[in-house]
Amino acid sequence: MLDLRNYSSIGEALRDALETWPTDVCLIESDRGEEKLRLTYHEFREAALPLAKAMQDFGIAPGDRVSIIMTNQSKWLISAYAIFFCGATLVPLDYKLKPEEQWQLLKHSGAKMLITEYGIWRQLGVSPGRANAANLITVLATEAPENADLAGALRWEEARGAQPPVFVPRTRRDVACIVYSSGNGGVPKGCMMTHENYLEQCMSLTAVYPFWPGVRYLSILPTNHAIDFMVGFFGPFTCGAAVVHLRTLRPEYVREAFPKYEITYVSLVPLVLKNLQKGLQARFDELPASRRRAFEALRNINRTLTRDHPRLWLSRKLLGQVHAAFGGKLEAIIVGGAFTEPQTLQFFYDLGIPVANGYGLTEAGTAVTVNDLKPFRADTVGKPLPGMEVEIRNPDADGIGEVTVRSKTVMAGYLNEPDLTAETIVDGWLRTGDMGRFDSSGHLQLFGRRKNMIVTEEGKNVYAEDVEQAFEGLRVKEFCVFAANFIWPQRSMRNEKLILVIHLEPGQAFTDELRAEIAARNSRLINYKRLHGLVLYPDDFPLTASLKIKRNELAQRLGALDREQSILPI
Amino acid sequence: MRSIEQTTQEILQLAAQQFKLPAGSLAPGDDFYKKLGIDSLQALEMLSRLENHFKIELPDYEVQGVSDFRTLAERIQARL
Numbered sequence: 001m002l003d004l005r006n007y008s009s010i011g012e013a014l015r016d017a018l019e020t021w022p023t024d025v026c027l028i029e030s031d032r033g034e035e036k037l038r039l040t041y042h043e044f045r046e047a048a049l050p051l052a053k054a055m056q057d058f059g060i061a062p063g064d065r066v067s068i069i070m071t072n073q074s075k076w077l078i079s080a081y082a083i084f085f086c087g088a089t090l091v092p093l094d095y096k097l098k099p100e101e102q103w104q105l106l107k108h109s110g111a112k113m114l115i116t117e118y119g120i121w122r123q124l125g126v127s128p129g130r131a132n133a134a135n136l137i138t139v140l141a142t143e144a145p146e147n148a149d150l151a152g153a154l155r156w157e158e159a160r161g162a163q164p165p166v167f168v169p170r171t172r173r174d175v176a177c178i179v180y181s182s183g184n185g186g187v188p189k190g191c192m193m194t195h196e197n198y199l200e201q202c203m204s205l206t207a208v209y210p211f212w213p214g215v216r217y218l219s220i221l222p223t224n225h226a227i228d229f230m231v232g233f234f235g236p237f238t239c240g241a242a243v244v245h246l247r248t249l250r251p252e253y254v255r256e257a258f259p260k261y262e263i264t265y266v267s268l269v270p271l272v273l274k275n276l277q278k279g280l281q282a283r284f285d286e287l288p289a290s291r292r293r294a295f296e297a298l299r300n301i302n303r304t305l306t307r308d309h310p311r312l313w314l315s316r317k318l319l320g321q322v323h324a325a326f327g328g329k330l331e332a333i334i335v336g337g338a339f340t341e342p343q344t345l346q347f348f349y350d351l352g353i354p355v356a357n358g359y360g361l362t363e364a365g366t367a368v369t370v371n372d373l374k375p376f377r378a379d380t381v382g383k384p385l386p387g388m389e390v391e392i393r394n395p396d397a398d399g400i401g402e403v404t405v406r407s408k409t410v411m412a413g414y415l416n417e418p419d420l421t422a423e424t425i426v427d428g429w430l431r432t433g434d435m436g437r438f439d440s441s442g443h444l445q446l447f448g449r450r451k452n453m454i455v456t457e458e459g460k461n462v463y464a465e466d467v468e469q470a471f472e473g474l475r476v477k478e479f480c481v482f483a484a485n486f487i488w489p490q491r492s493m494r495n496e497k498l499i500l501v502i503h504l505e506p507g508q509a510f511t512d513e514l515r516a517e518i519a520a521r522n523s524r525l526i527n528y529k530r531l532h533g534l535v536l537y538p539d540d541f542p543l544t545a546s547l548k549i550k551r552n553e554l555a556q557r558l559g560a561l562d563r564e565q566s567i568l569p570i
Numbered sequence: 571m572r573s574i575e576q577t578t579q580e581i582l583q584l585a586a587q588q589f590k591l592p593a594g595s596l597a598p599g600d601d602f603y604k605k606l607g608i609d610s611l612q613a614l615e616m617l618s619r620l621e622n623h624f625k626i627e628l629p630d631y632e633v634q635g636v637s638d639f640r641t642l643a644e645r646i647q648a649r650l
Contacts, residue, residue: 032627071631096634119629249630250618251611275611458610526635527603527610 053161103129315352337459
């Protein structure tokens with residue numbers, strides 16, 4: 001791999017990578033089981049440089065912000081490289097957000113240019129939110145049909161400058177990306193990630209899980225997600241490895257991709273991992289009794305022989321059929337974005353498929369700890385990566401306190417939010433809001449959160465404040481949304497729920513009509529943002545001088561109530 | 571060409587069949603995550619089945635945020 005200590009920016013490292021392995025494959029793109037594209041590092045370079053020149057011709061200057069809203073595909077990575085080549089700052093946004101949410105973040109980030117797919121632009125271009133984001137001057141849309149109405153966008157395929165572009169160097173401290181960890185309703189949290197953050201994170205991660213030419217990484221998480229950006233783009237590219245993109249993430253095509261492309265690594269969210277577990281378990285259950293007994297005996301042998309560390313060659317021999325379904329080359333499944341049940345991790349490890357779980361957050365540059373598998377410990381999130389200082393602040397009698405992190409991978413701050421930044425990074429230490437402790441062997445164990453948010457099994461961060469706008473104008477005196485565990489702290493990362501707290505007008509009754517209205521509004525929310533219950537609170541909410549709800553104080557008062565009795569179904 | 575009503579009815583029938591619910595137990599306004607008790611991956615599996623039935627290709631992002639059969643039917647109808 002490239003020695004990233006010698007580089008100042010993502011663009012500089014990628015530029016060298018493209019010249020180091022010109023004939024190796026870097027990208028494969030498949031749609032519904034059919035391979036659509038295969039690019040070598042040299043071909044990737046040839047595709048990106050004319051785009052970089054076109055961007056410079058459009059007036060993109062160093063530090064200008066350029067956003068990408070695309071599904072996982074080759075043009076995402078090609079466009080990102082062109083952006084870094086120009087010294088611009090990348091704003092990767094989630095293509096799954098609603099158009100109005102995307103416009104809000106496009107405005108907040110101050111993006112001058114947007115690169116998107118025509119299918120996404122069709123909805124985004126006509127959204128009323130567009131009028132507010134006057135900062136956005138140029139839109140490039142990929143794959144637009146010949147006679148399509150581009151609504152002011154230009155064709156990505158035609159954005160090709162004839163002359164070579166000028167490479168723009170950046171320093172390690174310059175902002176490389178603005179990554180939105182959350183906040184589409186409340187305060188948008190745009191994490192300003194520096195070039196150094198990425199270079200250091202890449203070195204830490206590849207020290208534990210190396211990439212090399214010949215590795216095939218299957219990219220399933222969206223590339224705007226910090227994990228996929230690192231292990232599905234920057235990491236493999238700086239090691240000469242290849243990334244496989246699937247345009248359609250239907251389970252049947254994902255399953256097919258493993259053997260077809262002999263995948264080495266894949267990153268998943270816990271929900272997908274659990275789904276894989278369910279599918280495998282169903283197949284094991286269908287085996288005739290004698291074969292099932294033989295399989296279980298082999299699994300037990302594998303479990304015993306891999307107790308200290310993985311022995312992949314042995315596991316592949318013992319449990320050949322299982323490994324063949326995963327292509328026979330799988331080194332590890334990387335799981336992240338949310339808490340993973342220990343029994344799911346153990347299920348795969350017993351089959352000889354190591355699952356690299358860990359703990360991280362965008363603000364810390366993705367991963368803070370990773371299970372190094374020496375030995376495998378399903379009940380923890382692993383040890384701190386090289387270069388990470390992790391401390392437990394204000395531990396209680398059981399040693400559980402807030403996880404804080406100091407590292408060169410910690411973000412520069414939240415865009416346009418100096419107060420929030422100052423609250424989050426104190427004396428150089430990032431306060432994560434997650435509660436944990438180290439066990440005697442130095443593995444981190446997590447025990448819930450002290451922040452008003454939940455993380456779903458799909459890895460979605462949902463902030464309580466963001467959900468409130470769905471209930472604007474509700475006919476009650478006042479209301480507030482909370483994460484139930486924020487009010488009633490639990491020593492668990494499971495079963496996180498959002499609840500609506502309402503205070504009725506004097507004399508107002510809680511009618512079936514009101515309940516139905518809450519239920520109707522709730523069902524209009526995207527599924528992972530939905531509330532699980534409501535609490536009727538009899539007193540006035542504590543308010544600030546400017547009539548904002550004092551959330552912490554209200555949460556404290558609510559905490560005196562009994563959790564089980566107070567939460568009513570919606 | 572099917573009408574939107576026909577498309578909706580066919581979707582309801584296929585979904586009921588796939589998730590083993592009695593025929594006629596689903597309504598156009600139903601939230602399929604809730605009513606079928608499925609997660610987002612199972613919803614994608616349902617989409618594959620609908621694609622095969624209607625012989626269309628539906629990009630994943632077109633159905634992001636869609637959770638009721640009626641809206642799903644509209645997205646499919648637009649591609650018939």
